[in-house]
Amino acid sequence: xxxxxxxxxxxxxxxxxxxxxxxxxxxxxxxxxxxxxxxxxxxxxxxxxxxxxxxxxxxxxxxxxxxxxxxxxxxxxxxxxxxxxxxxxxxxxxxxxxxxxxxxxxxxxxxxxxxxxxxxxxxxxxxxxxxxxxxxxxxxxxxxxxxxxxxxxxxxxxxxxxxxxxxxxxxxxxxxxxxxxxxxxxxxxxxxxxxxxxxxxxxxxxxxxxxxxx
Amino acid sequence: xxxxxxxxxxxxxxxxxxxxxxxxxxxxxxxxxxxxxxxxxxxxxxxxxxxxxxxxxxxxxxxxxxxxxxxxxxxxxxxxxxxxxxxxxxxxxxxxxxxxxxxxxxxxxxxxxxxxxxxxxxxxxxxxxxxxxxxxxxxxxxxxxxxxxxxxxxxxxxxxxxxxxxxxxxxxxxxxxxxxxxxxxxxxxxxxxxxxxxxxxxxxxxxxxxxxxx
Amino acid sequence: xxxxxxxxxxxxxxxxxxxxxxxxxxxxxxxxxxxxxxxxxxxxxxxxxxxxxxxxxxxxxxxxxxxxxxxxxxxxxxxxxxxxxxxxxxxxxxxxxxxxxxxxxxxxxxxxxxxxxxxxxxxxxxxxxxxxxxxxxxxxxxxxxxxxxxxxxxxxxxxxxxxxxxxxxxxxxxxxxxxxxxxxxxxxxxxxxxxxxxxxxxxxxxxxxxxxxx
Numbered sequence: 001x002x003x004x005x006x007x008x009x010x011x012x013x014x015x016x017x018x019x020x021x022x023x024x025x026x027x028x029x030x031x032x033x034x035x036x037x038x039x040x041x042x043x044x045x046x047x048x049x050x051x052x053x054x055x056x057x058x059x060x061x062x063x064x065x066x067x068x069x070x071x072x073x074x075x076x077x078x079x080x081x082x083x084x085x086x087x088x089x090x091x092x093x094x095x096x097x098x099x100x101x102x103x104x105x106x107x108x109x110x111x112x113x114x115x116x117x118x119x120x121x122x123x124x125x126x127x128x129x130x131x132x133x134x135x136x137x138x139x140x141x142x143x144x145x146x147x148x149x150x151x152x153x154x155x156x157x158x159x160x161x162x163x164x165x166x167x168x169x170x171x172x173x174x175x176x177x178x179x180x181x182x183x184x185x186x187x188x189x190x191x192x193x194x195x196x197x198x199x200x201x202x203x204x205x206x207x208x209x210x211x212x213x214x
Numbered sequence: 215x216x217x218x219x220x221x222x223x224x225x226x227x228x229x230x231x232x233x234x235x236x237x238x239x240x241x242x243x244x245x246x247x248x249x250x251x252x253x254x255x256x257x258x259x260x261x262x263x264x265x266x267x268x269x270x271x272x273x274x275x276x277x278x279x280x281x282x283x284x285x286x287x288x289x290x291x292x293x294x295x296x297x298x299x300x301x302x303x304x305x306x307x308x309x310x311x312x313x314x315x316x317x318x319x320x321x322x323x324x325x326x327x328x329x330x331x332x333x334x335x336x337x338x339x340x341x342x343x344x345x346x347x348x349x350x351x352x353x354x355x356x357x358x359x360x361x362x363x364x365x366x367x368x369x370x371x372x373x374x375x376x377x378x379x380x381x382x383x384x385x386x387x388x389x390x391x392x393x394x395x396x397x398x399x400x401x402x403x404x405x406x407x408x409x410x411x412x413x414x415x416x417x418x419x420x421x422x423x424x425x426x427x428x
Numbered sequence: 429x430x431x432x433x434x435x436x437x438x439x440x441x442x443x444x445x446x447x448x449x450x451x452x453x454x455x456x457x458x459x460x461x462x463x464x465x466x467x468x469x470x471x472x473x474x475x476x477x478x479x480x481x482x483x484x485x486x487x488x489x490x491x492x493x494x495x496x497x498x499x500x501x502x503x504x505x506x507x508x509x510x511x512x513x514x515x516x517x518x519x520x521x522x523x524x525x526x527x528x529x530x531x532x533x534x535x536x537x538x539x540x541x542x543x544x545x546x547x548x549x550x551x552x553x554x555x556x557x558x559x560x561x562x563x564x565x566x567x568x569x570x571x572x573x574x575x576x577x578x579x580x581x582x583x584x585x586x587x588x589x590x591x592x593x594x595x596x597x598x599x600x601x602x603x604x605x606x607x608x609x610x611x612x613x614x615x616x617x618x619x620x621x622x623x624x625x626x627x628x629x630x631x632x633x634x635x636x637x638x639x640x641x642x
Contacts, residue, residue: 009439011223011239025439025456026240026258026454026456026472028239028240028257038521039521040521042474043456043474043492044240044258044276044454044472044474044490044492046256046257046258046275046276055521056519056521056522056523057519057521058519058520058521060492061474061492062258062276062294062472062474062490062492064257064258064274064275064276064293064294066293073522074518074519074521074522074523074524075519076517076518076519076522078512078517079492079494079510079511079512080294080490080492080508080510082293082294082334082335082352082353083293083334084292084293084333084334084352088331088349088377088381088382088383089290089292089331089333089349089381090288090290090329090331090380090381091270091271091272091288091289091290091329091331092272093252093253093254093269093270093271093272093288094270094287094288094290094329094379095270095288096288096329096379096380096396096398097329097379097380097381100380100381100395115518115519115522115524115525117516117517117518117519119512119517120510120511120512120551121335121510121549121551123334123335123352123353125352135516138510138512138551138553138569139510139551139569139583141352141353154583155353155368155369155583163516165522165524165525166518166524166525166528167516167517167518167525167528168516169516181528182524184524225437225453240454240472242453242454242471258454258472258490260470260471260472260489260490276490276508278471278472278488278489278490278507278508280507294508296507296508296548296549296566296567297507297548298506298507298547298548298566302545302563302591302595302596302597303504303506303545303547303595304502304504304543304545304594304595305484305485305486305502305503305504305543305545306486307466307467307468307483307484307485307486307502308484308501308502308504308543308593309484309502310502310543310593310594310610310612311543311593311594311595314594314595314609335549337548337549337566337567339566355566355567369567369582369583
C-alpha cells in the first residue's frame with residue numbers, strides 16, 4: 001500500500017487502504033476493512049471486517065466501527081462515538097439467545113452519508129441513516145434517520161437547526177439561507193411545515209444549487 | 215489454562231479463566247480477576263482485580279470493569295459501557311479528600327444478574343443491581359436497581375417495557391405475555407399497579423414457569 | 429525523570445512529568461504534554477501535545493485529553509469522560525471545510541479548576557470552565573461554565589446542589605452550610621436568588637474562610 005502510515009503499535013490486517021491514509025497507535029483494523037484515501041484513523045479504534053470508509057474521512061480516537069457501518073467520503077466521527085449493529089443484544093453464548101446468532105440476520109447496518117459529522121460521545125442505534133452534511137451534537141442518541149444538513153441534539157436526538165456543508169449553522173430568512181461563512185445557499189424543501197417538524201421528512205433542506213427536493 | 219485464547223497484544227495476569235474463553239487485543243486483565251468459561255472479552259478492555267465474571271458472558275470493546283463489578287452468567291455488556299465504583303469521587307491525591315481513600319470503604323459494588331444486557335454507551339452508577347434478563351437501552355444512565363426482565367431507557371433510566379430471556383420485547387395481554395419468538399410465557403407480579411409504575415418494585419415480571427413472585 | 433512509573437506498554441514522548449506520577453498500559457502521552465507530580469494516568473488514555481495537568485490529578489481509564497485541555501491540581505477525571513476542542517467539527521480533509529483547519533483558530537480550550545471531579549462518561553463541550561471543587565455527575569453534558577462547588581447533572585448539565593472540597597454534598601440552613609464530613613464551612617454568595625438559579629452566576633457558593641464573593 002503506497003503512502004499509508006501505520007503506527008508501529010497499530011494492528012492493520014486489511015490490504016485495502018487508500019494512499020495518504022494514516023492509522024494511529026493501539027488501533028486494530030481487521031482484514032477485509034476498506035478504507036479510502038487521505039483518511040485519518042485515531043488511536044484506540046477498532047474497525048471490524050465489513051466496515052467500508054470513503055475518502056477524506058476523519059475517525060477520532062476511541063471509536064469502534066462494527067460490521068455493517070459505512071462512512072461515506074468526508075465524514076467526521078468525533079471521539080468516543082458508539083455505533084451498534086444489534087437492536088436487542090444478548091450474549092450469543094447465552095443458551096436462550098444462541099439460536100438468533102447462528103446466522104447474520106441479527107446484524108443491522110448504519111450509513112453515514114457524505115460530509116456528515118458525529119459529535120463527541122454520540123451514540124447511533126443501528127438501522128439508521130445519517131444524512132449528508134448533518135451534524136449530530138455531542139452526546140446525542142440517534143434513534144431515527146437524520147435528514148441531510150440537519151443539526152440534531154439530545155437523547156433521543158431531534159432536529160434543532162440546519163448546518164452548511166462547511167459546518168456553520170444556517171439562519172433562514174423565509175425559506176432561504178446563505179451561509180455566513182462560505183456563502184453557500186440553501187432552500188427549505190416545499191411541503192415543509194416548519195423547521196420544528198422537519199425531522200419527519202427525509203431531507204428538510206437542500207443546497208440551492210442542487211435543488212434536489214428529495 | 216486449557217483452551218483459553220489470549221491475543222498476543224493482550225495483557226492477562228489472571229490465572230483464573232475458564233475454558234473456551236477468548237481475550238482480545240489491547241485488553242488488560244489484572245491478577246485475581248475470575249472469568250468463567252466460554253466468555254468473549256473484546257478489545258480495549260480493562261478488568262481490575264476483584265472483578266468476577268460468570269460463564270458465557272460477552273464483554274464488547276472499550277469496557278472497564280472496576281473492582282466491585284460482578285457479571286453473572288450469560289451477561290452481555292455492549293460497547294463503551296461505563297461502570298463506576300465511587301459515588302462521590304475525588305482524586306485520592308487531593309489532600310482534602312485523601313483520608314477517605316485510606317481504606318476501601320468508599321468502594322461501592324455493582325451486580326449484573328444472569329442473562330442481562332447493557333446497551334451501547336450505558337452508564338451504571340455504583341450500588342445498583344441489574345435484574346436478570348433485563349435490557350438496559352443504549353446510552354441509558356442507571357441510577358437505581360433495574361427489575362428482572364425490564365427494558366429501561368433514558369437518563370435517568372426508567373422502565374419502558376419488558377423483555378423475554380431471548381431479548382425480544384414482550385406484549386402483555388392483561389397480566390400475561392408469551393414471547394413472539396421463543397414462546398416463553400410471563401406473568402405480571404400481583405400488586406403491580408401498572409407497567410408505568412413497575413420501576414418501584416424489585417421485579418415486575420416473572421417467567422411463568424418459575425412463578426417467583428419476588 | 430525521577431520516580432516516574434511508565435508501564436512498559438505505554439508510549440510516553442513527553443519529558444515533562446513530575447515525580448511520583450504513574451502512567452499505565454496502552455496510554456499515549458505525546459511530546460510537549462506537561463504533567464505535574466503525584467498524578468495517576470490510567471489505561472487507554474491519549475494526551476495530546478498542548479495538554480497541561482497540575483499535581484495530584486487522577487485521570488481514570490479511557491480518557492482523551494486534546495490540545496487545549498488544562499486540568500488544575502487535584503482534579504479527578506472519571507472513566508470515559510469525553511473532551512472536545514472544536515465546536516462545529518468537520519473532517520479537515522473535507523474540501524468544503526478544509527480552509528478552516530489551515531490554522532488553529534478553530535481550537536477551543538477547556539479549563540478544569542482545582543479539585544473538581546468529572547463523573548464517569550461525562551461530556552464537556554469546548555470553551556467551558558469547570559469551577560473549583562465542582563462535581564459533574566456521571567453522563568452529564570457540560571454546555572456552559574460550571575460554578576465553583578456546584579453539583580451538576582443531566583444533559584445539558586444544570587446545578588442541582590453543592591459539594592464540599594472533600595466531595596460530600598452540602599446541606600444549607602439558610603445561607604450557610606457546614607460539611608457533615610470534614611466540617612468545612614460555606615456561605616451562599618449575596619445576590620443569589622436561590623440555588624435553582626445559581627447556575628447563572630460564576631460562583632454560587634464560597635468556602636466561608638475564603639469569602640471570595642466572586
